[in-house]
Amino acid sequence: MSQSVIPAPSAEVKGVAERSAPGAGERIARALEKSWRPFALLLACFGAWWVVAAAELVEAYLVPSPGATLDVLLEKTDYVWHHTWVTTYETLLGFVIAVAVGVFAAVVMVYSQTVEKTLYPILLFAQVVPKIAIAPLFVVWLGFGIAPKILIAVLIAFFPVVISMVTGLKAVDPEMLQLSATMGAGPWQTFVKIRFPASLPHLFAGLKVAVTLAVTGAVVGEFVGANEGLGYVILQANGNLDTPMLFAGLLVMSLIGVVLFVLVEVAEKLLLPWHASRRGTDVTTTF
Template sequence: MPEVISRAAPPAPETDEAPARRTAAQRVIQLLDAVWRPALLLVLLVFGWWAITAAEVFPAYLVPAPGDVANELIEEREMLARHTWVTTYETVLGFLLAAAIGMLAAVLIVYSPTLEKALYPLILFAQVIPKIAIAPILVVWFGFGPMPKVILAVLIAFFPVVVSGVAGLRSTDPELLDLSATMGASRWKTFRKIRFPNALPHLLSGLKVAVTLAVVGAVVGEFVGADEGLGYVLLLASGNLNSSLLFADLILMSALGVVLFVMVEVAEKLLIPWHASRRQGVPLTTS
């Protein structure tokens, strides 16, 4: 039936081949197009910051000049790199554990009503309890090492993973599950081939929230009791009224969060290209 196909065909070749044929130059242009607006805003903000310090509106020990902060970043690079590495390590470990534990909890909740009843109140309780209030207890229990920071990062980051995981796993089309049943598929196979990939878009948006929260968890942990890490440096700098170091440290913390966020976004692009590219709507049921 060639006439049916020719009528239906147009969207497929375009979406299929256009990305593959894009040249390197076009990619650069596309990247610049995405970047120039926030870059311009950033430049304006830094300029405004510089103007304020140049006019000496505030004393230098309260607001350091951008140049001083840049100097601090360069001169103290070895010390700052070491502390950034510590915080990165705590954050990433906490995030990965949160992702694993959160997914596991989501699966248990979706597959077992009994476990849902048992787990859900506990998870909610763990969420509403002020994490900063637990930090001192964790330090008492686990000392000044990375352990309490990792645990804090996990505690803060795992809730969005659970919520998005549950939403994703529950969003499976019931007809797909019926179909799977008529195929005689095992629960595990249905999970692996239908439910889990279907949950990925939800899950990844939860992971994006989680990774930024994990940074917060690690830094808060360092505030309470640490001898290394960006949070520790921040306390040190504020104690010495070293505002340049304080700002430099702040910039590094934000950069860490941004880099980790972008990494999850890249993972998202790689894992679910089918979802990101889903623009033409799938025909919906009529009755």
């Protein structure tokens, strides 16, 4: 009995159009199309901020003007840069440790149900405990150095990494695993060639969340006990009613999170060009 072969969709089939690879101009146009709305919203927010400050709807010591905030950043560039670097360093180190430990824990949990049943409730319990509540304990144990800040950043960023990695490793098509076993691949080969690559989209989704949470963790640690970092800057500005510096610290802290998120997004685009969300040439339906 002959088997019928279903032809691949082509541009000649009604309702289907083949999309060619986008050129440089088209890619720039797409980037602008995606980015103009967020920029417009940011401009609107800054415009509303300027209007509130200029009309003196709120006292200046409560909400400084954008100009006053920018003046503080320009006048104390070295001061702000030093504390920004401290927070960035704590964030990156905590994020890297959280990724390494989280990926390892996820792999162990997926390959051992005993470990998963034992470790998962503990991870859930550790996640629901407010980090701001246990941060003073870390300061008592580890002192006022950099270690408590990194530890808090690790604890906050760890959960999204391990959960997304476990989900990705379990989301592999069972038929691919059966095919791998049929072809004689061992557990390590199956992991390297099938499980790990298939889990990367889920992992990167978790990394985007984790890298922004790591900034929060580092700043929380600085709130509790520190003599440098953006958390320290914000606390000092709050105590001195220096709202321009307080707003400047908040803006820089937000900028760190945005930049790190974009870097993870770029890494995902470079490492996962094969993923469906990254394909540039697809057959797309037109109805």
